[in-house]
Amino acid sequence: MKDGRKVRKGAVDAIRKWVEEQGGEIPYNLQAESDKIASQGGTPLAVAVDDRIYGLIHLKDTVKPGMRERFEKLRSMGIKIIMCTGDNPITVATIINNFYFIS
Structure with missing residues (x-):
């Protein structure tokens, strides 16, 4: 300053x-x-x-409506979804557990 x-x-x-x-x-x-x-x-x-x-x-990032459905459609097509992030591990675990659940 x-x-x-x-x-x-x-x-x-x-x-x-x-x-x-x-x-x-x-x-x-x-x-x-x-x-x-x-x-x-x-x-x-x-x-x-x-x-x-x-x-x-x-x-806080906002998740656009319909994203879960889009991910499910991609998975049903055989496309594997991965998340690349620089966020800390606690944030990543929360996102995966509460929204995406990638298997």
Whole structure:
């Protein structure tokens, strides 16, 4: 920022590391709150300014109506569906268990 502050937003692990490198402390509930977002199928993003984490953003993709049916049709045609993602494992497990269930 113009006033010299450094602002970061990104994956929780990356922001945690950056804050620690700045000499900052990590909020005691950061991991639990991050896991809560992920267990709801969202992607948690941390926001920090200088050496302090200010909060988390719950990034949630919306699934378009009819996607389950489209996946089922593709599977019935013999097409195997796979999911490639950079999301954390908790988010991925929630998505697979609650929506896609790929066999």
